[in-house]
Amino acid sequence: MRMRFPLAACLSMALATALSAQTRIPPRAVVNAASFARPGAPQGALARGSIFTIFGQNIGPADPSSVSEFPLAQTLSGVEITVTQGETSVKAIPLFVSAGQINAILPSNAPLGHASLMVQNAGRRSNPAPVEIGASQLGVFTALGTGYGPGIAQNFESQTVQPINAPAVPASRGQVLTIWATGLGAVTFPDNDAPVPGNLDVDLRAWVGGVPVSPADLLYYGRSPCCAGVDQIILRVPSEAPLSCHAPLELQVGQGAPSNTVTLAIAAEGERCPDLQAIPDGAAPARVGVITLAQAQVADSVDRSAPASYSVEVGGARFRSRPANLFDFDPLATVPPAGSCLAYNFAGNLSAFGDRSGGAGLDPGPEIRSHGPRGLLRWPSLSVQGWDFYRLLGGDAGGGGFLSLLLGSYLLPDVYQLAADGGEDIPAFTVEAAVPAELAWTNRAAVASVDRAADLEITWAAPDQAATAVLIGGANYDSPSDSTSLFLCAADPAAARFVVPRRTLASIAPSRPEPRQSTGWIYVGALAGNQPLAIEGLDAAAAHALAGQAKTVVWR
Incomplete structure (x- = not known):
C-alpha cells in the first residue's frame, strides 16, 4: 500500500527543520552578564569594556568552549561577534561559546548609542539584534546567577583569607569588601590583554543598606587583575550600615542608571546577622x-x-x-x-x-x-x-x-x-x-x-x-x-x-x-x-x- 504524505505537511516539516538549524538571537536576549537587565529597562544598556551575554539558538558549537590564555582572540571555536553602527563595526571578544549562550567582552572602542549585533557561527550568520551601548552601566554578579539576591562579595580578613559574604559568613561594620562586577567603563589598554590594575576615571557612588559609602572608603574601582572585562570594587562598610542578612548594595556611576541591587550580610563583629526572614541561614538543609x-x-x-x-x-x-x-x-x-x-x-x-x-x-x-x-x-x-x-x-x-x-x-x-x-x-x-x-x-x-x-x-x-x-x-x-x-x-x-x-x-x-x-x-x-x-x-x-x-x- 502506498502512503500519501500531504504537501503541506512536508513543507511544514521542512520549514521546522530549517528554523531549528538557524543561528538565531531572540528578542531582548543580549544582556549584561551580571545583572541580566533586559534591553529597554533603565539598566539595560551594555557598557564599553563590559562582559555581556547572548542567549540564542545555534549561536555557537554543540561542545562548549572557553578561552584559556591571553591575548584573547576575536574568534573562538568558529564564533565571531560583530557590533555595527552605521559605517562603524567592531569585533567583540568571545570568552565562552555554546549552542545556546555566548559570553563576550564589548570592546572599549564600541560606538555609543543604538547599534546592532550579529553572531557568525561556522559561517552561518544570525539575525541582527538591537543593543544600546553606554559609557558605563554596572552589573554586580550574584551568587545565584539571577541578577538579584546575594551579591558576589568577599570579606577581607587577610591577603590569604577572603571568604564569600553570606548570611552565615557576614561582614562587620568597617570591614573591607571586594565586590565583583562588570560595566564600570572603557579601559585604555587592549581589552584582549591581561588587565592592568588601576582606578577608572568614573564618578562611582555606593550605598550599603541605604547608607552612602564615603569617597575615602571607595578604595578601588577598576579591572580585576585576573579576568578581562571583570571589575573589582573594593569598599569599606559604613559604620552606620544596618545590621541585616540582606542589606542592599547599590552602585551608580555619575547620574546614570543604577546597578542591579544585590544584598550583603552585615553583622556585629563576631556575631551572626539578624535573620529578617525568621528562616535559617542556609548553612544546613x-x-x-x-x-x-x-x-x-x-x-x-x-x-x-x-x-x-x-x-x-x-x-x-x-x-x-x-x-x-x-x-x-x-x-x-x-x-x-x-x-x-x-x-x-x-x-x-x-x-x-x-x-x-x-x-x-x-x-x-x-x-x-x-x-x-x-x-x-x-x-x-x-x-x-x-x-x-x-x-x-x-x-x-x-x-x-x-x-x-x-x-x-x-x-x-x-x-x-x-x-x-x-x-x-x-x-x-x-x-x-x-x-x-x-x-x-x-x-x-x-x-x-x-x-x-x-x-x-x-x-x-x-x-x-x-x-x-x-x-x-x-x-x-x-x-x-x-x-x-x-x-x-x-x-x-x-x-x-x-x-x-x-x-x-x-x-x-x-x-x-x-x-x-x-x-x-x-x-x-x-x-x-x-x-x-x-x-x-x-x-x-x-x-x-x-x-x-x-x-x-x-x-x-
Whole structure:
C-alpha cells in the first residue's frame, strides 16, 4: 500500500527543520552578564569594556568552549561577534561559546548609542539584534546567577583569607569588601590583554543598606587583575550600615542608571546577622514555612474618565524542604532593613515573580484554614505566584465588578487562627497571626505622576502597635517588552515619612505614552512581619501580615 504524505505537511516539516538549524538571537536576549537587565529597562544598556551575554539558538558549537590564555582572540571555536553602527563595526571578544549562550567582552572602542549585533557561527550568520551601548552601566554578579539576591562579595580578613559574604559568613561594620562586577567603563589598554590594575576615571557612588559609602572608603574601582572585562570594587562598610542578612548594595556611576541591587550580610563583629526572614541561614538543609495575609485599598485613576476605588485581600502559604545553600534567597519573604530599598527587574508581570528559592514542597494536608472575626475560610491547594495554597479572601469593587460578589472585607485588625489537618510531611497544626490596621497613606492624593529623576516623599498616619515596619513598594509592568521593574523599601513606622531616593526610582521603567501599554502603581502598607509560628515538622516558620493603600501612577 502506498502512503500519501500531504504537501503541506512536508513543507511544514521542512520549514521546522530549517528554523531549528538557524543561528538565531531572540528578542531582548543580549544582556549584561551580571545583572541580566533586559534591553529597554533603565539598566539595560551594555557598557564599553563590559562582559555581556547572548542567549540564542545555534549561536555557537554543540561542545562548549572557553578561552584559556591571553591575548584573547576575536574568534573562538568558529564564533565571531560583530557590533555595527552605521559605517562603524567592531569585533567583540568571545570568552565562552555554546549552542545556546555566548559570553563576550564589548570592546572599549564600541560606538555609543543604538547599534546592532550579529553572531557568525561556522559561517552561518544570525539575525541582527538591537543593543544600546553606554559609557558605563554596572552589573554586580550574584551568587545565584539571577541578577538579584546575594551579591558576589568577599570579606577581607587577610591577603590569604577572603571568604564569600553570606548570611552565615557576614561582614562587620568597617570591614573591607571586594565586590565583583562588570560595566564600570572603557579601559585604555587592549581589552584582549591581561588587565592592568588601576582606578577608572568614573564618578562611582555606593550605598550599603541605604547608607552612602564615603569617597575615602571607595578604595578601588577598576579591572580585576585576573579576568578581562571583570571589575573589582573594593569598599569599606559604613559604620552606620544596618545590621541585616540582606542589606542592599547599590552602585551608580555619575547620574546614570543604577546597578542591579544585590544584598550583603552585615553583622556585629563576631556575631551572626539578624535573620529578617525568621528562616535559617542556609548553612544546613531546612524545612521552612511562610504564611502571608495581605490587604490593599486601591485608588485607580490612570486612563480613567472617573477614578475608581476597590480593595483586595489575599492569603498565601507555602512549605518547603530546602537544600543547604549559603546563598538561599526568597524575594517573596525578604524585607530590606529600615531606611533602605531593594530593586528588581524581571521578565513577565508580577505573577511571574514567585518563590525563586527552590526546594521541594512539603504536604501539610489538602487545605489551609483561616478563622477570624468574620468567620472561616478555606484556602485550596493552588499554585499562584510561588504559593502552594492561595485564596482571594475578600474585597469590594466599589459598586461593580466580580469583587462585589464577595462578602466584603475579611481581614480586620485582629488575631487570626491558621490551621491545617496535616499531611504526609507536616502533622496537623493550629497557629495564630496578628493583622495590623490598614495604614493611612496621607499624601496619596498628591502622588499621581512620579518624576523618576527626583526623590519621592511618602507620608503616613501612625500605624497600630502590631506594625513592625512600613513597606513602600512601586512597580511598572511594560507590556511591549513583557517585563516588570519593581522596588520595595522599608521604613520605621514611627517616622511617619520616608523619601524614596531618585536612584531607586531610576530603576523603574518609564510609563509608555499609550496608557494601556504600562501598568504602574505604588503601595504603602503596615507590616506585621516575621511572626514566629510553632509548626511541628518545620525548622522555622513565620507569618507576615500586610495592610495598606495603593494607587495607580504614571512613571515619568
